[in-house]
Amino acid sequence: MAINNLEGYLNKYKNGNLDLNLKVNFNNACKDQLFRAYANTITLSDERLSAYTSKLEIAFKEKSNCINCKSLSNCKNELRGYCYTAYVNEKDSLTFTYESCPYMLEEIQKEEVAKNMSLFDMPRDIRNSKLIDIDIKDKNRTAAIKWISKFIDDYHDNNHIKGLYLHGSFGSGKTYLIAALFNELTKQGLKSAIVYWPEFLRSLKSSFNTNYEEKFNYIKRVPLLLIDDIGAESVSAWGRDEILSSILQFRMQEEMSTFFTSNMSMTDLEEHLSITKAKNDRLKSRRIMERIKQVSTEMEIVSKNRRN
Numbered sequence: 001m002a003i004n005n006l007e008g009y010l011n012k013y014k015n016g017n018l019d020l021n022l023k024v025n026f027n028n029a030c031k032d033q034l035f036r037a038y039a040n041t042i043t044l045s046d047e048r049l050s051a052y053t054s055k056l057e058i059a060f061k062e063k064s065n066c067i068n069c070k071s072l073s074n075c076k077n078e079l080r081g082y083c084y085t086a087y088v089n090e091k092d093s094l095t096f097t098y099e100s101c102p103y104m105l106e107e108i109q110k111e112e113v114a115k116n117m118s119l120f121d122m123p124r125d126i127r128n129s130k131l132i133d134i135d136i137k138d139k140n141r142t143a144a145i146k147w148i149s150k151f152i153d154d155y156h157d158n159n160h161i162k163g164l165y166l167h168g169s170f171g172s173g174k175t176y177l178i179a180a181l182f183n184e185l186t187k188q189g190l191k192s193a194i195v196y197w198p199e200f201l202r203s204l205k206s207s208f209n210t211n212y213e214e215k216f217n218y219i220k221r222v223p224l225l226l227i228d229d230i231g232a233e234s235v236s237a238w239g240r241d242e243i244l245s246s247i248l249q250f251r252m253q254e255e256m257s258t259f260f261t262s263n264m265s266m267t268d269l270e271e272h273l274s275i276t277k278a279k280n281d282r283l284k285s286r287r288i289m290e291r292i293k294q295v296s297t298e299m300e301i302v303s304k305n306r307r308n
């Protein structure tokens with residue numbers, strides 16, 4: 001009994017000292033006017049706050065770091081893109097969590113978009129193309145831009161609509177326009193893929209033992225597909241009759257929106273696709289063109305070369 005009493009007394013004494021230490025630490029921290037002002041924004045008594053001085057100091061420092069921060073790469077916090085933050089919880093004590101900062105939220109959103117837009121042999125900066133940046137004063141693009149806006153509206157109601165076959169000279173912004181359209185729809189959660197066609201065929205040919213099937217099936221089934229620069233490939237019977245033809249056949253049957261960019265009109269492409277090293281095969285190229293026409297609408301874009 002006596003021993004218990006002694007223990008109780010010692011504990012009380014220790015706790016009293018502890019409380020005192022906590023208060024001293026908190027008061028010391030509050031000598032910094034800014035920390036004091038920060039602590040005032042939290043709706044708890046100083047007595048309660050004093051139990052968290054060291055955590056509050058970290059949260060205060062992180063919050064201060066955020067105030068003048070310009071970008072994620074300048075982040076000075078412990079966890080890049082996150083701010084250690086105090087919240088008053090239901091028990092009237094504090095909970096600390098890592099809150100993502102606005103720059104981090106933006107990056108997370110971009111990553112989400114990136115996951116939904118697959119690029120095959122395309123430069124990564126194509127992800128930065130935005131409809132909002134398109135020069136609407138350029139009259140040569142009016143028709144294409146109108147078409148794109150209508151597509152966005154219509155696609156929400158019916159995703160079995162034709163894509164665009166956009167042709168025109170090198171550097172006229174064809175790829176940019178369609179990529180901007182995809183970016184817009186991808187932001188809304190839809191999946192898309194852009195395939196640089198000449199390179200895709202080359203890499204497909206050399207990847208039979210690797211992820212060939214996976215790639216091939218992916219682009220066959222992705223809801224929005226752009227076959228970029230069709231006509232710039234060197235035509236082979238294999239690329240035309242096994243790869244292109246079966247992708248188009250599937251997409252035609254499933255009525256999946258398919259886009260093309262090309263330096264060639266449909267008529268020129270038909271000619272181009274008819275000539276392989278082995279022979280001239282009009283029938284095969286005509287069959288491909290029939291499928292292209294089933295899945296897309298032809299449009300020409302005339303514009304100056306935008307490449308530097």
Ligand code: ADP
Binds near residue numbers: 173261
């Ligand atoms: P194409 O596919 O017709 O050969 P691109 O789409 O590759 O042309 O465009 C050529 C260059 O011009 C690219 O570097 C692209 O980023 C840029 N570009 C095209 N359209 C725009 C635009 N509206 N705003 C900004 N840059 C653009």
Ligand code: MG
Binds near residue numbers: 175228229261
């Ligand atoms: Mg292009």
